Every structure is written in structure tokens, then in C-alpha cells.
Amino acid sequence: MSDILELQKIATEIRLGIVEAVFNAKSGHPGGALSSADILTYLYFREMNVSADKANDENRDRFVLSKGHSCPAYYSVLAEKGYFSKDELKSFRHTGAMLQGHPDMKGINGVDMSSGSLGQGFSVACGMALGAKIDKKDYRIYALLGDGESQEGQVWEAITFAAHYNLDNLCLIIDNNGLQIDGKVKDVMNIMPYASKLKAFGWNVISCDGHNFEEIKNAFDKARQTKGKPTAIIAQTVKGKGVSFMENQASWHGKAPNEEQYNIAVRELTEYKNSLGGNK
Numbered sequence: 001m002s003d004i005l006e007l008q009k010i011a012t013e014i015r016l017g018i019v020e021a022v023f024n025a026k027s028g029h030p031g032g033a034l035s036s037a038d039i040l041t042y043l044y045f046r047e048m049n050v051s052a053d054k055a056n057d058e059n060r061d062r063f064v065l066s067k068g069h070s071c072p073a074y075y076s077v078l079a080e081k082g083y084f085s086k087d088e089l090k091s092f093r094h095t096g097a098m099l100q101g102h103p104d105m106k107g108i109n110g111v112d113m114s115s116g117s118l119g120q121g122f123s124v125a126c127g128m129a130l131g132a133k134i135d136k137k138d139y140r141i142y143a144l145l146g147d148g149e150s151q152e153g154q155v156w157e158a159i160t161f162a163a164h165y166n167l168d169n170l171c172l173i174i175d176n177n178g179l180q181i182d183g184k185v186k187d188v189m190n191i192m193p194y195a196s197k198l199k200a201f202g203w204n205v206i207s208c209d210g211h212n213f214e215e216i217k218n219a220f221d222k223a224r225q226t227k228g229k230p231t232a233i234i235a236q237t238v239k240g241k242g243v244s245f246m247e248n249q250a251s252w253h254g255k256a257p258n259e260e261q262y263n264i265a266v267r268e269l270t271e272y273k274n275s276l277g278g279n280k
Contacts, residue, residue: 003213004213004214005276005277007038007041007042007045007046007213008213008276009273009276010041010045010080011037011038011041012242012269012272012273012276013076013080013273014037014040014041014073014076014077014080015034015037015076015241015242015243015269016076016266016269016270016273017072017075017076017079017080017086017089018030018033018034018037018072018073018076019243019257019262019265019266019269020089020090020266021072021075021076021089021090021092021093021099022072022092022256022257023256023257023259023262024089024090024091024092024094025092025093025094025256026256027093027101027254027255027256028072028092028093028101028254028256029069029070029071029072029253029254030072030240030243030246030252030255030256030257031177031179031239031240031246031249031250031252031253031254032067032069032070032073032146032175032177032239032253033070033071033072033073033074033076034073034239034240034241034242034243034246035175035177035210035237035238035239035240035241036067036070036073036144036175036210036237037073037076037077037241037242038210038211038213038216038237038241039144039173039175039210039216039235039237040073040074040077040144041077042213042216042217042220043063043077043142043220044063044077044078044080044081045081046217046220047142047220048060048061048063048140048142049061049139049140050063050081050110051081051082052081052082052083052109052110055083055109055110058137059137059138059139060139061139061140061141061142062112062113062125062128062139062140062141062142063112063141063142063143063144064112064113064115064121064122064124064125064128064141064142064143064144065103065113065115065121065143065144066115066118066119066120066121066122066125066143066144066145066146066149067115067118067121067144067145067146067149067175068102068103068114068115068116068117068118068121069101069102069116069254070144070146070175071099071101071102071103072089072092074103074111075088075089075092075099075108076089078108078109078110078111081110083108083109083110084098084108084109084110101116102114102115102116103115103116112128113125113128118146118148118149118152119149119152119153119154119155119158120154121143121145122143122145122149122154122155122158122172123154123155123157123158123161125141125142125143125158125170125172126158126161126162126167126170128141129141129162129165129167129169129170129230130165130167132169133165133167133169138169139169140169140170140171140224141167141169141170141171142171142173143170143171143172143173144173144175145172145173145174145175146174146175146180147174147175147176147177147178147180147185147191147194148179148180148181148185148188150174150191150194151185151188151189151191156201159172159198159201159203160201162203162230163201163202163203163229163230164202166228166229166230167229167230168226168227168228168229168230168231170230170231171220171223171224171230171231171232171233172203172230172231172232172233173232173233173235174194174232174233174234174235175210175235175237176194176210176234176235176236176237177237177238177239178239179239179248179249179250179253180250180253181250181253181254182250183250184250194232194234195207195234198232198234202229203229203230203231203232204222204223204226204229204230204231204232205231205232205234206219206222206223206231206232206233206234207219207233207234207235207236208233208234208235208236209235209236210235210236210237211237211238211241216235219233219235220233239252239253240252242268242269242272243264243265243268243269244264244268245261245264245265246265
């Protein structure tokens with residue numbers, strides 16, 4: 001099986017996990033979780049130096065899901081990577097369960113930072129990167145930010161901070177699906193053009209198709225090679241990617257499918273996975 005085909009199959013498993021989690025919770029945020037599934041798949045299965053048996057290794061790479069409400073994707077990836085059982089996804093958001101509506105670093109194996117208050121996770125990632133520099137460590141920091149989230153002023157303070165301290169061990173990924181809870185990002189509070197703004201702040205900027213693994217790989221390779229400044233990868237994505245009735249629909253930012261919709265989503269994703277062939 002080719003590497004890209006394997007990644008596509010893993011990403012489809014992640015999407016099935018997202019749908020399973022949100023359906024069983026009867027609440028959650030499937031749209032932005034589905035749009036970020038390919039990025040998270042590549043990070044955890046190709047890019048980052050991480051493993052379940054070394055979850056607390058001080059030399060591991062770190063990841064911060066700044067848009068913490070998209071945690072169904074994060075949890076599904078961690079389960080697929082072996083940090084905990086996939087059965088945990090079925091108890092997502094249930095009272096007393098391990099997997100709650102936002103990541104909890106104290107209660108979930110593999111989570112490096114609690115997040116959910118938009119903008120704050122990325123600031124912590126910047127602090128992690130500076131800490132690594134001070135300690136002369138080689139590990140890298142990755143943070144996933146929502147495009148709607150980047151309307152927060154704190155984000156731009158952190159962008160200034162990262163450039164000032166030349167944090168070339170920091171990689172920001174913007175899940176640019178163009179939609180947020182109230183509609184189109186450009187209508188709610190337009191933050192375009194991303195690239196020229198980030199470059200003006202002193203960042204290296206790379207754009208890619210966030211669902212094309214060749215482009216994702218090339219973007220992360222370039223980020224790793226960049227020295228003297230932080231890198232932002234602007235990933236063009238589709239909200240609700242992989243589930244036909246959720247794609248490009250702001251209404252699926254924060255609601256769960258009913259049983260009929262759940263069955264359609266599972267069928268579509270399973271058919272796509274089967275069409276890829278192989279044994280995964």
C-alpha cells in the first residue's frame with residue numbers, strides 16, 4: 001500500500017471515530033473536527049516524534065489543539081495511535097467519562113495542554129517553544145488554530161511574540177475552512193489576507209490543500225527546514241469534510257447527527273474506506 005493511501009485510510013478511520021463520538025454524545029462539534037482530520041493524521045502518524053509508550057518523554061514533540069472544541073478529531077487520532085481504547089470515544093461528553101468537550105491534560109493520556117478558550121492554546125504553544133529554546137532542546141511544537149479563532153486579539157499578540165523570539169521550532173497550522181458558528185468567517189469578522197499579514201509579522205508562510213497528503217507533507221518538510229523564524233501553514237480545508245451533508249455547512253459547526261444522519265455518515269465513510277483497498 002502506498003504511503004498516501006495508508007494515510008487516507010487512517011484519516012477515514014479518524015473521521016469514523018469523530019462521527020461515533022459526537023453521535024453518542026448527542027452533542028459536540030463535528031464540522032471543524034472533520035476538516036482537521038487529515039492534518040492531525042499526518043502530524044501523529046508521520047510528522048511528530050510521539051508515541052503512546054513515551055507519552056511523557058521530555059524530548060517528545062508537543063501538540064496544542066488551540067481550537068479545543070474540535071477535540072473529537074484529537075481524541076480519535078489519539079485512540080488510533082494507541083493512547084487509549086477506541087471504546088472511550090463512545091462515552092465522549094458523558095458525565096464522569098475521560099473524554100470531555102474540551103481537551104484535559106490532567107485526565108487524558110497524550111494531551112499536552114488543556115484548551116478551549118479560543119486563542120489561549122496558541123499562546124501556550126508559543127511559551128512551550130520558547131521554553132524549549134531556553135532549555136536547548138530539539139523538540140518541536142505544533143499548534144492547530146481555527147480560522148474563526150484567529151479573530152481573537154490574543155492570537156496576534158502571540159504571533160508577534162513568536163516572531164520576536166525567532167521561534168523556528170514552532171509550527172502553526174491554520175484550519176482555514178472558511179466557516180464558524182455564526183456563518184462565513186469573511187462575513188463575521190474578515191481576517192484575510194492571512195499570508196500577507198503573517199509575513200508582515202515576520203513569519204514564514206506556506207499554503208497547502210489540507211486534504212492532500214502530498215501537499216501536507218511538503219508543507220511540513222518546508223516548515224522543518226526553516227530557520228530563524230516561526231512557520232505558519234495555512235491549510236485550505238472543507239468544514240465537515242468526508243460527510244456529504246455536513247460539507248461546507250456552518251450549521252454543522254456544533255450539533256450532533258440524529259440516527260438516520262449517523263447511519264448515512266458511517267455508510268459514506270465506510271464505502272470510501274473500502275474503495276481505497278488494503279487491509280487497514
